[in-house]
Amino acid sequence: VLLHSCVHPSRGSHEVSSWPSLDLLGPWRGERRTRDPQRRFEAWDEPCARRMSSRASDRTWDVVVFGATGFTGKWVVRHLQKEGKEVQWAVAGRSADKLAQLREELQLSEDVHECVVDASDLEGLKRITERAKVAISTVGPFMKHGTPLVEACVETGTDYCDTTGETPWVRDIIDKYHEKAVENKARIVSCCSFLSLPFDLGTLMVVDHMKKHLHRKCRSVLAVIGDTKAGVSGGTIDSAFGMLSGDAKTAASMADPYELHPKSGPPKGPDRGNLDTIFFSKELKCTVGPSLGALVNSKIVRRSNALQQNAYGDHFSYDEGEMKRNRVMGWIGLWTGKVAMAFLSMGWFRNMVQKALPAPGTAVGTIGEQGYCNLHFIGKTEPENGEASATVLGKAEMKMDPAYAGTAKMVVEAALCLALQDEELRNAGYPEGGVLTPAASMGHVLIDRFNTRDFMKFFME
Template sequence: MAENNSNQTFTPISKTYDIIIFGASGFTGKYVVREALKFLNTPNSPLKSLALAGRSPSRLSVALKWASGPNPPPKIPLLTADTSDPSSLIRLAAQAKIILNCVGPFRLYGEPVVSACVESGCDYLDICGEPEFMERMEASYHEKAVEKGSLVISACGFDSVPAEIGLLFHSRHWAGPSAPNRVEAYLSLDSDKKLVGNFGTYESAVLGVANSNKLVELRRSRPKRARPAIPGPAPPKGSIIEHQKQLDLWGLKLPSADSIVVRRTLATLTENPHGLPGVNESVENVKKREAFWSSVKPAHFGVKLGKKSLFGLFPVIMLGIFLGLLSQFSLGRWLLLKFPSFFSLGTFRKEGPSEDEVARKKKPDTEVITRVMGPEIGYLTTPIILVQCALVVLNDHDNLPKGGVFTPGIVFGPTDLEKRLQENGISFDFISKKALST
């Protein structure tokens, strides 16, 4: 992916709203609204105007009332738009500096929104965790997004900002000539109550497995990306299940979107060693950006689900088996989507979690452990991340690329996003560093 030209001056078109939240009445959308209201017209916040959009104004009104509680809802415009009506999306994008898209599965509903934003020169952020959609948007819209000045960034939620910013945070703890070969992330979901996911996330997983061949075909049709220079040999595949004694966790290897997004970020960094120049970037920011990326040390990255007991992995293993067996034919997909609670052993259900459920909380010679920690991933952490990403885009627009389809890490790495997340309940901590016996 070619580096943007930083010698041109780009003046954004005047827009009516700083942010429009599309799909604001959905499971995740209403939590994004609640998070965004915290920063609307508050001191030092760049968010001065906000609108909500979706198919049903009455549902948007209910969502706004819920998100505002116990305070009365503010007077915020409620706009009608539908992914099946491209003209409504064009009207929406023409009014917004940024659209936050919360309407999934993105494989089914995401492209019309991306297309409208690119055509209108509107910036676009979403909470997608679907690799095939993200890579297809890059292949189809990157060049036009650069031309139109539309910044398109997917995976601005739990997928995949904690992994991306967490890896960059981790990288800074490898001092001097030392460099990591492999970084493994263990996803530990701790709660005193049963974890429940919404149907949209489950549906995305079913459709992702069913269409995995399309991702393979897409990658074969595109030029190969640059590979980062990582010291040492590629790590062995290892076992699917392992016991991590130091963390006291049983780990299950996941086919995670996080590792794919991280690889795309590192590929873009390899092609652009100093990062991506901003559209009207200051000299000070150029120095800051180049210094930041020169300190980043690429590594192989993988994700494992961590549980305190081996039995705790059983529901995920069973869901994986069901997805693998049934998603490949239409009747199997119908069964999976008709009875999500049964096939996921209660982890996903059509009505989604209740508010109460959401509210819970060479041989290597060196090992570094860091930790990223935050609240419930789907409805608390994801809205925090999405809104903070949007605030960075509003506040720091001149220092960001003019446009293009990118991953969060390559855009937000040198910004103050990590600091903003720290200030809003998502912590990045250094745990330990030690020498390993050879």
């Protein structure tokens, strides 16, 4: 249940809880650990760049990674090492000692800067984000630790990507910062992890294929998780339990399929919930059952459509499921999930289960390049002029553990797309600011970028 409901990687609690505040204006910390003391940035600079556009060419770094010493953060750093050889980047965290250990463990280049800052120190965060084009955050649970960095990025006009799947928190930052982000031209793109990004982009691919090749609008898209080999970390479980333990307002927000819909946006679609049954897919020739991840992911897809003024179709609906071995196993999984979620709503049971699960900072399952995942997209057009609905099939293939190695690569490529392909994005008409989604902010530019990489491909079948 936890693996499929909340695969949004986050740092372990030992990395994020009760971060001690560091005196950024005090003595330089840890210079002896770096050959060049200028490589460790602390807030000694005059805040001269605060008014710069997020795409200003004279910013020091293309990307800065917050939470770099955490479980997912290290995967992000590894991918930046591989793909960011021509990129100026930095790592940020609350502990100078852990940043020094990270440098030694991963043998970071001398060109990679270190930024020491507390996750709650807004002024310190602004001094760093004003020097970067894009900030990547893996600092979860985001409901506890994520908001100050978003505020810093909005105020300094800095683009932002993260790995959250905490939709109540995303709703909160939409309400607080969307309008200011539009004004300051800061693109705040949450949910750039496996949980949402490939589903969001795959749906866009299918919808636009219908428009371009069939000249029809989309009626529905069903995304189906196929063969998958992945892992899950204690930090992810910690974030999942954090959402389950939320108050009544949080629970009501999570139950709303249009939780992330713009309050002044276009009309909502016809769907009022997620897949809640078992059926046989004639397109995929297999049994399909509910995916609990749809509780998060479907809201991102619906927001993407709304931000584009219902460009997918006025009656567009989205659903999500996963392949089952057979109908019997599908029904067993369905009711097991329902019972588990009912029990997990009770605090005493949730606390007991959490103690038996992997602790933050640890992981189980396949973590790394040995994993894989296949996603299938079944799109149906609107019936028009007496013609029956047409069906199209799309696919996304991932050649690595999607939850961690995959998530790290996804968020890095999204950040590099914002940092390095800004002109292409603007020429394609994508928005320059706001609290956005992967599809609404980068769309086909990001799909094309992934298709030039060897770890993930999007294509129509």
